[in-house]
Amino acid sequence: xxxxxxxxxxxxxxxxxxxxxxxxxxxxxxxxxxxxxxxxxxxxxxxxxxxxxxxxxxxxxxxxxxxxxxxxxxxxxxxxxxxxxxxxxxxxxxxxxxxxxxxxxxxxxxxxxxxxxxxxxxxxxxxxxxxxxxxxxxxxxxxxxxxxxxxxxxxxxxxxxxxxxxxxxxxxxxxxxxxxxxxxxxxxxxxxxxxxxxxxxxxxxxxxxxxxx
Numbered sequence: 001x002x003x004x005x006x007x008x009x010x011x012x013x014x015x016x017x018x019x020x021x022x023x024x025x026x027x028x029x030x031x032x033x034x035x036x037x038x039x040x041x042x043x044x045x046x047x048x049x050x051x052x053x054x055x056x057x058x059x060x061x062x063x064x065x066x067x068x069x070x071x072x073x074x075x076x077x078x079x080x081x082x083x084x085x086x087x088x089x090x091x092x093x094x095x096x097x098x099x100x101x102x103x104x105x106x107x108x109x110x111x112x113x114x115x116x117x118x119x120x121x122x123x124x125x126x127x128x129x130x131x132x133x134x135x136x137x138x139x140x141x142x143x144x145x146x147x148x149x150x151x152x153x154x155x156x157x158x159x160x161x162x163x164x165x166x167x168x169x170x171x172x173x174x175x176x177x178x179x180x181x182x183x184x185x186x187x188x189x190x191x192x193x194x195x196x197x198x199x200x201x202x203x204x205x206x207x208x209x210x211x212x213x
Contacts, residue, residue, distance in 0.1 A: 051119025
């Protein structure tokens with residue numbers, strides 16, 4: 001009687017182990033993988049004038065203005081809150097206009113004049129808006145305060161130029177009447193999680209009524 005061929009039986013586990021071994025064998029050799037180096041991050045030179053001082057920095061092209069101010073130049077007054085342009089804690093003035101610095105790449109501001117909270121005071125002499133915030137207790141934890149103050153300084157200048165808001169009653173007026181509703185609307189992009197809004201409005205009104213910027 002002729003010999004019968006033996007039957008080879010492979011279970012599922014053995015099959016998977018063999019497949020995994022073949023994949024590893026076909027992969028990048030360990031020595032080559034160890035020698036692989038990540039590609040260098042591209043950087044570019046950027047020149048800024050911040051608070052009256054010139055800065056020449058070298059940054060990753062993906063760096064935001066906020067991160068450049070805080071991490072590269074060392075001005076940590078501007079705060080990173082949401083990092084999505086929703087809270088206003090990072091507000092700074094660029095060429096006199098308020099912006100959310102977390103949403104703007106620093107490479108977009110080559111040659112621009114930038115003002116942060118550190119540049120508002122004149123030595124030991126507080127800016128009128130800073131003094132009003134202190135007098136009116138317009139802050140609690142203080143985290144949002146730099147952005148609130150920078151935003152309110154720019155906001156008063158916008159109103160003085162006659163720029164209307166969504167609640168402005170007379171769009172033809174040369175100067176906007178700063179009612180509480182106007183102030184609240186114009187400052188709506190700056191959030192205070194401590195809810196010091198009544199005191200913030202009072203501080204802004206003090207400066208607006210005093211006419212001192």
